[in-house]
Each structure stands twice: as C-alpha cells, then as structure tokens.
Amino acid sequence: MTVWEMIGTKLLAASAVTAIVGANVFHGDKPAGLGLPTVNYFEVSNGLVGQGVVEIAHYQISCRAETPGGAQDLAHAVAVVFHNMKETVSTFDVNAGSVLDKFLMKEPDTDTYHVPVDIRLAFDASENT
Amino acid sequence: MPHYQTSIQHANSLLQGGWKMEVGASAGNLVASGTNIGIGNMVSFTENITQFTTQAGNATDPLQGVAQHTVTIEFECLEFWPPVFDEIRGENLDTENEATAGTYVAGTANIISTGGLTEITNKAFRFTNSKLVSAATVETVIIVYKAYAQTGLSFSGKSDNDEDPVMVIPFTIIGKLDTARTAGDQLFIIEAEGGA
Numbered sequence: 001m002t003v004w005e006m007i008g009t010k011l012l013a014a015s016a017v018t019a020i021v022g023a024n025v026f027h028g029d030k031p032a033g034l035g036l037p038t039v040n041y042f043e044v045s046n047g048l049v050g051q052g053v054v055e056i057a058h059y060q061i062s063c064r065a066e067t068p069g070g071a072q073d074l075a076h077a078v079a080v081v082f083h084n085m086k087e088t089v090s091t092f093d094v095n096a097g098s099v100l101d102k103f104l105m106k107e108p109d110t111d112t113y114h115v116p117v118d119i120r121l122a123f124d125a126s127e128n129t
Numbered sequence: 130m131p132h133y134q135t136s137i138q139h140a141n142s143l144l145q146g147g148w149k150m151e152v153g154a155s156a157g158n159l160v161a162s163g164t165n166i167g168i169g170n171m172v173s174f175t176e177n178i179t180q181f182t183t184q185a186g187n188a189t190d191p192l193q194g195v196a197q198h199t200v201t202i203e204f205e206c207l208e209f210w211p212p213v214f215d216e217i218r219g220e221n222l223d224t225e226n227e228a229t230a231g232t233y234v235a236g237t238a239n240i241i242s243t244g245g246l247t248e249i250t251n252k253a254f255r256f257t258n259s260k261l262v263s264a265a266t267v268e269t270v271i272i273v274y275k276a277y278a279q280t281g282l283s284f285s286g287k288s289d290n291d292e293d294p295v296m297v298i299p300f301t302i303i304g305k306l307d308t309a310r311t312a313g314d315q316l317f318i319i320e321a322e323g324g325a
Contacts, residue, residue: 050143052133086261093261095145122145124262 003057003121003128006092007041011061013089016077020070030064036112037065037074044118048125055125058100061117068104068113075102075115082119096122141262142324144269147171148256150204152216156272156318159255164216167208171256172299174271175201176317200273200304200317202254205297211241217300218278219250251275254302260323269321273304 026040041061065071085097100118147170151163179197215225223243231238256271280301287294306315
C-alpha cells in the first residue's frame with residue numbers, strides 16, 4: 001500500500017469525515033464541477049531520514065465547503081483523524097502522524113471556503129510501495 | 130540506481146520518537162504497578178564508566194577496568210503533578226498529600242512541601258519506546274534498577290504569549306549498582322524487540 005492510498009483509506013473510514021463529504025475524497029485535484037463539501041489531498045514534500053529507512057511525508061488535505069463554518073468543521077474532523085496518529089491502516093504502519101497547521105481561506109473566484117490541513121506522517125520507507 | 134556504502138543489517142531496528150516514563154519501588158514493582166510519570170520525554174541517557182588503570186611506567190599499561198559504573202538519565206515532565214515529583218525523589222524527602230484541602234489555595238490541591246528531611250531513597254525507573262511493525266507494537270524497554278534524583282525541582286516560567294507556553298520540569302537521575310542483583314545485571318537492562 002502506498003502512503004496516498006493509506007490516507008484515502010483512513011479518510012474514508014472516518015465516519016466524522018464521511019458524514020460531511022460522503023465519498024467525495026479525492027487524491028490529487030478536486031474534480032471540476034463537483035459540488036461541495038469535498039476533500040482532496042496531495043503530497044507537498046517527502047524526505048528520507050535515518051539513512052533512507054524512515055520516510056517523512058507532508059501532505060495537504062484540502063477541505064472545501066460553501067460556508068466558513070462548514071469548511072472549519074470538515075477540517076477539524078480531518079485533523080482529528082491524523083493528529084497524534086500511531087496505528088496500522090490496513091497493512092500500513094504509521095509511527096507518528098501530526099497536524100502541522102490549518103487555516104481558513106476564502107476563494108473569491110468561486111465564493112467558497114477552503115481550509116488546507118497540513119499533516120506530517122513518519123513511517124518506515126518499506127511501507128510505501 | 131543509488132549506490133550505498135552499506136545497507137541496514139537488522140530490519141526495524143531504528144527507534145523513532147520518544148519514551149513513556151515510569152517510576153516504581155523496584156523492577157518487579159514497575160512491571161506490576163509502576164507509576165506513569167506522564168507526558169514529557171527522556172532527553173538523554175548516558176552510561177558513565179570511570180576506569181582504573183594499572184600503569185607499568187615502562188611498557189603498555191597491563192590492565193584497565195571499571196572503577197565506577199553509573200548511568201545518568203535526564204528527562205522532562207510536562208505535567209505539574211506534585212505526587213509524582215515526590216515519588217521521583219524517593220518519597221522520603223517531602224511531605225506529600227494528594228487531593229486535600231490546601232492552606233494557601235481555596236480548593237482541593239495536590240501538595241508537596243519539602244525541607245528539613247535528608248533521605249533520598251532509591252527508585253527503579255522504566256522507559257519504554259514503541260513503534261509499529263507489521264501491525265504489531267514493538268517495544269524497546271530500558272529499566273534502571275536503582276536510581277536516585279540528582280537534581281531538585283527546577284522550572285522556569287514562560288511568557289503568556291509564548292508559542293509554547295507549557296512549563297517544563299526537568300529531572301536528572303543517577304542509576305547506581307544494585308549489588309543485591311547478579312553481577313553483570315546490576316545497573317540497567319535494555320530489551321529491544323525491534324529487529325529480533
């Protein structure tokens with residue numbers, strides 16, 4: 001299992017998240033024309049430490065909704081999933097997950113609200129295959 | 130294709146993250162009912178070997194060995210919990226009361242007061258690191274059989290506006306030989322499941 005598959009699996013298994021977005025969880029860009037709320041996520045950076053044995057992946061999980069409160073509620077549900085995470089998702093062992101930051105933005109072009117949740121995950125590089 | 134000088138010899142032998150910290154009367158007591166020191170972390174673990182040498186004067190020194198064998202462990206507590214402070218210091222140096230009426234605060238308080246006693250009793254300490262390997266928790270445990278607090282309470286205030294306003298309470302303990310145990314197993318033990 002790859003790290004992006006693990007994140008998607010974890011989000012779709014989180015009832016607090018799916019209660020808001022249903023199955024609208026996407027890796028990469030948000031599909032054009034899709035209604036809100038949605039979650040899409042992508043890798044921001046990825047580095048190897050410990051002589052290449054341990055991988056540190058940073059992901060942005062974009063939470064979008066039509067109202068600021070809706071976006072914040074969704075982002076909070078997502079943040080709770082990953083903060084202080086230490087668990088096995090399917091077969092993927094995550095040894096330390098943490099939420100680095102999240103903040104509310106208004107996207108004026110579409111008059112919608114966006115909270116990017118930045119997370120960091122540490123795991124053995126051998127997991128990410 | 131990367132070319133490395135070598136490769137990892139023992140899978141899952143890298144430790145990640147911090148330690149759970151516990152204190153108890155003895156190693157056996159720790160396993161049965163140790164007191165969790167709470168959140169915080171072990172900062173450093175240093176084994177100290179003071180050596181003796183027999184000097185020849187006109188040739189290579191014929192003999193060297195260990196004169197004094199101790200271990201110094203520094204750790205930090207974040208929880209301001211006086212009963213744990215008392216236990217780390219051996220429980221005979223302080224007057225400690227849990228959940229009792231305070232003299233100087235209005236409500237129920239945990240109280241430690243000190244000064245006038247001289248005994249620092251030895252305690253056993255356990256530090257546990259865990260990581261996940263193939264969905265199983267893999268632990269590395271350090272137990273110091275007999276240790277005493279080397280430093281007293283020490284903490285510095287933070288600004289209300291500090292980005293991390295939580296006060297940290299550091300401790301340093303010294304582990305010494307527990308001569309009631311078998312030679313070769315008197316100071317500390319490390320058991321590491323990782324890679325085994």
